[in-house]
Amino acid sequence: MLRIENLHAKIGDNEVLRGVSLELKAGEVHAVMGPNGSGKSTLAHVLAGREGYDVTGRVLYEGQDLFALSPEDRAVAGVFLAFQYPVEIPGVGNLYFLRTALNFVRRQRGLDELDAMDFLTLAEERMKLVEMDRSFMNRSVNEGFSGGEKKRNEIFQMAILEPKLAILDETDSGLDIDALQAVAHGVNALRSKDRAMLVITHYQRLLDYIVPDRVHVLANGRIVQSGDKDLALELEKHGYAGLEQHAASDRSTPVGATP
C-alpha cells in the first residue's frame, strides 16, 4: 500500500529525514519509534502533504506518486493523519466540520453526500468507539478540549473518514491511562485487512495496547533498526542512547531537533 524509497526532507538547511525507506502492506500496523528530534513528526507531516519541506526521494501510495497530490487529494485517496497537536478552530462546530470534510471526500469519491440526519446516526455510532461524550460534538473544533479529548476526537474523526492509510502521530502523548486505553480501543477496532497504520510514538507503552506487526527505530533521520514487537520492549529496557551511538558512526553533520 505504501512504499517509501530513500526519502529526504529538509527545512531550510536542516536535513531532518536522511534517506528513509519503508514498506507497509494493507492490513499491517507498523510502529515508528525514536527519540525527540529524530524526524518522526516530519515523516508524518511529509506523508500528509504539509508545505514548507524540501523533499526528495519517492513515495508510492497504492502505486501512485503521493507527492503529486495536494493534502486534500491525499485525504480523498484515503490518507489520514491523527495530529500530535490537533488544531482549534473557534466558532466552527465539531460535528459540522466533520460532516463538511466527509461530504467533500465522499463527493470526490463519487458517493452521495450524507444529510444531517444520516450523518448524526453515523457519528453517534462511531463516537462510542472512543467513549466520547456527546456534549462536545457541538462545541467548536478542539476549542477548550483537554489533551485527552483532543486525541479521542482525532480517532473519532478517523472512524468517520475511514481511511486506508492512517498515520498516528504521537497519539499517546499527554494521555492518562484511561484515555490511552479508550484511544487504543478505538484504534484496534479500526484495524482491518484493508487498512494500514503507521503508529508514531516515543514510548513503548502505547504498543502494549496497539500491538504492531513491525517496529522501526528512527534516529537522526534514518531507520536504524527494524524488527517485530519485541524490539520495542528492548528499546524500553536500554533506551535510545545505544542506538544513537550506532547511528552516529555514519552521521555527517549534527542534526537539530525538529521544530
Add this chain to the structure above:
Amino acid sequence: MSDVSSDVRDLANREYQYGFVTDLETDLAPRGLSEDVIRLISAKKNEPDWLLEWRLRSYRHWLTLEEPRWPNIRYGPIDYQDIIYYAAPKPKAELASLDEVDPELRAMFDKLGISLAEQERLSGVAVDAIVDSVSVATTFKEKLAEAGVIFCSFSEAVQNHPDLVRTYLGSVVPYKDNIHATLNSAVFSDGSFCYIPKGVRCPMELSTYFRINAADTGQFERTLIVAEEGSYVSYLEGCTAPMRDKNQLHAAVVELVALEGAQIKYSTVQNWYPGDADGRGGIFNFVTKRGKCAGANSQISWPQVETGSAITWKYPSVILQGDGSVGEFYSVALTANHQQADTGTKMIHIGKNTRSTILSKGISAGHGQNTYRGLVKVLRSAEGARNHTQCDSLLLGSDCGAHTFPYVEVKNPTAQVEHEASTSKIGEDQLFYCRQRGIPEEDAVSMIVNGFCREVFKELPMEFAVEAQRLLSVSLEGTVG
C-alpha cells in the same frame, strides 16, 4: 508561517457581483452644491418652509467645516462641486399600485435578488426600495397600516406625517453633529421613515434596500425610526452600487428613537462597490448612525456586516438615557484589496443601571486596513452602568493591518467596564488541518472566517445571516452554525 497562499489571495480579490448599471431615464439636478441646488431639491419634494430652512441652516454651517483628520483612513480631497446631489429615476407615470413599478426597475431589483412583488415574498419582509436619491417602491404598506405601523419613504412622511418628522428629525443626530451629517442634513433627498405605535410588535421585518445607479451622484438618505412605548421592530438595511472608476460618496444619517420599554434592532449588510483590486473606484461610505434609548428599559441593537465600500467610516452608537436601557453593537468588518474601514461604536451611559455590549470582529486581507474605534462613556449620573467590549481581529496575509482604538471615559465609580481584545493570523496549521481532512483550501478559509464571525452572525435575522455568510464567500450550506 509561510506566505499567504493563493486561495487566500483569491478570497481577498473576490469579484463584486452587483457591479452592473441599469439604463434608467434619470432626472438629475445640476452638478455641484449651492443654495439653489438645495432649494431645487426641496421644491421637487414640495417641502414645507421649516424643512427648507433647516436644510439651509445645515448648508451654511457645513460651509464652515473641514473634514476631520483623526480617522485612520487615507483618501484624496473630495470635490464637492463635482457631485450630483439629486438623481431620480423618472417615473413613467403616477403609480396606482406596486404592479405598475417600471419594469426596468423591477428587473434591476430582481437581479439584485430583491423582489418588489408582495406575493413573491414568502419571508414576509417589507421593503422600501431606494434608487439613487428617491424611494421607488415600498411594499406591504397596507398590511402594516392595519397594525398601525407607518412605513414609507421619507418624502411621503414629510407630506403625510409632518408633525412626527418635525418632532424627531435631528433629535438624535443634530445637524451640527459632524461634517458628513451636516452635509446630509442640507441635501438629503429621501430615505425611509418608520413609526411603531405604543405596544405594537411590528408584524414583519422592515427593510430598506439602497441602490446607487447613476454616475457621479452622491447618495444622501435619511432614515428615521420611532418606536413608541413597549413596541418592537426589527429593521434591515442592504446596499449595492455599480462598478465605476470614480469614487462615489454615500453620506447617510440614521436616527432611532426608542421610548419606554421599546426595542429596535437595526441590522446592516453593507456591500457597496469596494473598488477594484488596485484600489480604483468604490464608494466612500461616511455614515452617521445613532439611536437614543429615551425611555426606561428600552433597547437598541446594531448588528452590522460591512464588506463593501472603498472606505467605511461609521460608528453606530447608542445614547443610553433611560434607566435600565440596553445598547448593543455587533460588527463584522471585512477589508480586502485596498479597502479601508474605521468603524466602531459609541455607548453613552446616562441613565442608571444602563448596560452596553460591544462585539467587534475585524477581518483584514490583501492590503486592507481595518480599524476599530470605540468610545464607552459613563456619565456621573449613570449609577451601576455596565459595559463589556470585545474586539477581535483576524489577519489573512501579511500586507494588511488591524488597529484598535478603544476610548473609555468613566465618571461614576460604580460603573463596570470590561475590555478584551485579540489579534490572530489565519494559521497555516488551521488550513493544513482542514485540508488533511479533505476540505479544499478556499472552503477551509471560508469556514475559519465564518467561525470567527459566528457570534455576530447569531445576532442577525436569519435571512441576513445567510446573506452575510454568502458575502464572505462561504459554502456553509445555508445554515448558521
